Amino acid sequence: MRTFLGFYLLCLLIGKDLPFLAADDSNAINDSTQNLCFANRLSDFLPPPYSNISDNMPCTPLWNTFVLRYSENRDNVMTIIVSALYTTGWVGIGFSKDGRMVGSSAMIGWISKKGHAKIKQYYLQGTERDQVVPDQGELQLQKVPPVVALHGAMIYLAFQVKFAVRVPRRAVILAFSTAYPSKLGRLTKHDDKTTVIVDFSKASGATSIKTTTSTEMTKHGVMAILGWGFLLPVGAILARYLRHKDPLWYYLHIGFQFTGFIFGLAAVILGIQLYNRIQPIIPAHRGIGICLLVLSILQVLAFFARPQKETKMRRYWNWYHHWIGRISLFFGAVNIFLGIRMANNGGDGWKIGYGFVLSVTLLAFIVLEIFRIRGSIGSPSSHTPPSFEAHPSSTSV
Numbered sequence: 001m002r003t004f005l006g007f008y009l010l011c012l013l014i015g016k017d018l019p020f021l022a023a024d025d026s027n028a029i030n031d032s033t034q035n036l037c038f039a040n041r042l043s044d045f046l047p048p049p050y051s052n053i054s055d056n057m058p059c060t061p062l063w064n065t066f067v068l069r070y071s072e073n074r075d076n077v078m079t080i081i082v083s084a085l086y087t088t089g090w091v092g093i094g095f096s097k098d099g100r101m102v103g104s105s106a107m108i109g110w111i112s113k114k115g116h117a118k119i120k121q122y123y124l125q126g127t128e129r130d131q132v133v134p135d136q137g138e139l140q141l142q143k144v145p146p147v148v149a150l151h152g153a154m155i156y157l158a159f160q161v162k163f164a165v166r167v168p169r170r171a172v173i174l175a176f177s178t179a180y181p182s183k184l185g186r187l188t189k190h191d192d193k194t195t196v197i198v199d200f201s202k203a204s205g206a207t208s209i210k211t212t213t214s215t216e217m218t219k220h221g222v223m224a225i226l227g228w229g230f231l232l233p234v235g236a237i238l239a240r241y242l243r244h245k246d247p248l249w250y251y252l253h254i255g256f257q258f259t260g261f262i263f264g265l266a267a268v269i270l271g272i273q274l275y276n277r278i279q280p281i282i283p284a285h286r287g288i289g290i291c292l293l294v295l296s297i298l299q300v301l302a303f304f305a306r307p308q309k310e311t312k313m314r315r316y317w318n319w320y321h322h323w324i325g326r327i328s329l330f331f332g333a334v335n336i337f338l339g340i341r342m343a344n345n346g347g348d349g350w351k352i353g354y355g356f357v358l359s360v361t362l363l364a365f366i367v368l369e370i371f372r373i374r375g376s377i378g379s380p381s382s383h384t385p386p387s388f389e390a391h392p393s394s395t396s397v
Contacts, residue, residue, distance in 0.1 A: 042069070042081065045151045049144060050158045053079060063194050066174045068093075070200060077142060077162045078200070082174075086111070086155035089180055090187065093157065094124065094173035095139065101193070102126055104173055105137030108187065109148040109157040110180060117148035119157060120185055134185035172198045220270040221339060225354055227263030228292065228332030231256050233361050236325060241368040241377050254303075261296050264332075268293045282342055288335040295328045333358060 043051040057069035057079070065085040072078040082093045094106030101124055109119040123136035139161045146159035175193035182188075235256030242249035271289055275282075302321055307313040340350040371377045 042156070045149055046081075046156065046158060047147060050079065050081060050147060057081065060198065062172070062196050062198065063174050064176075064192070066091075066093075068172075068198065072166065072200065075162070076164070076166050077160055079158070079160050080107075081156060081158045082107075083154050083156045084176065085153055086150065087178065089176065089178040089191075091155055091157065091176045092122075092174070094175070096171045096173055096195070100195075101173055105139045106173065106175075107139070107146065107157055107159055108181075109146075109155065111148065111150050111155065113180065117150070118181075118185075119146045119148045119159070122187065129186060129189070132187050134187075169197055169199055172196055216270060216274050220267055220274055221336075221350065223263050223267035223270060224332075224336055224339065225357065227260045227265075227267055228329070229336050229354055229357055230361075231260030231263060232332065233329055235260060236329060237361070237365060237368065241372055244377055258300075261300060264292065264296055285335060285338045285342055288331055288338070292328055292332055292335065295324055299324055299328070 045051075053071055057071050060068045060070075062068050067083045069081040069083075070078055080093070082091075084091045090108050090110035092106045092108035094101070094104040096104035104124050106122045106124060107119060108122055109117070111117055120134050121137040121139055121141065123133045123138070125131040125133060140163070142160040142162060144160045146157070149156045149158070173193060173195050175190040177188050177190045179188035179191075235253050238249055238256060239253040242252065268289055271286075275286065299321070302317070302324075306317050306321075336354055337351075340354065368377065
């Protein structure tokens with residue numbers, strides 16, 4: 001159907017760029033920001049123990065002029081050094097379980113008007129100024145004192161924190177203000193802030209976690225592509241264009257759809273396990289996945305509850321069955337591209353691979369639709385339906 005063609009064309013466009021759904025979309029990192037990783041040798045001005053390990057830390061430009069360096073030992077103690085261009089005011093980095101500012105704990109540093117370096121932990125109970133509590137928070141700072149250093153135009157915040165469990169991907173909040181905190185340490189309102197997902201798996205001692213998580217992500221992606229990207233679309237195409245091969249089309253359609261449902265269900269289960277492990281901030285991908293699970297379950301239940309062909313309700317059931325199927329296939333393709341974009345750990349291979357599958361499916365649809373318009377295929381025959389289904393449903397998409 002033409003609407004089906006429109007849906008798939010839109011999927012191809014969305015696959016190229018999905019800024020309106022990307023939960024962790026961040027500003028592009030240009031060459032000048034990348035150069036901040038090599039602008040200064042931290043061991044020249046940071047005190048021990050930061051000077052002893054800083055030159056070997058992975059360096060990641062995050063946002064604006066914020067640059068993150070980090071390392072982690074076997075005891076889940078992470079050494080973090082965050083830097084940014086500095087004139088006045090304060091800069092900070094916070095850690096959040098859900099990516100939100102409220103409920104997070106942050107390390108804030110600044111150089112006072114008299115040139116004194118200051119760094120404090122803050123607990124963000126709310127959005128009002130008096131709800132940002134100094135010297136409070138859930139970060140387990142270690143005995144090594146936090147440090148603030150101003151070197152050239154850059155300010156550096158260094159501290160050690162112990163996390164209860166090693167999580168490769170964490171939600172990190174970055175913020176700054178050009179206004180100084182009060183004498184009592186009360187923060188002024190930030191000029192700007194953002195939340196990014198940082199992959200800490202490159203920190204020393206996290207290789208096994210990275211490998212395990214990567215494998216689970218691969219399984220999740222494969223299951224989703226097999227189910228929502230291949231089996232379910234093929235099953236829908238068979239129902240629409242193989243109607244002249246009655247009852248073969250019906251057996252094939254049911255077989256492909258139920259198999260696709262099993263693969264899609266497996267993808268959801270793996271996705272839940274991944275979410276519990278790394279706690280990523282992916283509301284769009286997660287929300288669409290849950291919605292697709294509900295729709296697919298409704299389709300399965302509808303199969304067992306379909307009315308007889310002669311009843312008036314059968315017409316409305318067909319409308320429901322067809323359009324729920326089309327909507328599900330569309331958002332299934334959207335969610336696959338969204339998941340590939342968010343994972344971003346396989347280069348362009350996943351995009352090319354699924355793009356090829358989607359292109360072949362679309363090409364097959366166009367060719368078969370032409371034959372259908374000409375009357376060569378897709379016309380229901382007068383053969384007797386399967387014995388267990390007196391009147392098989394029209395399940396074309």
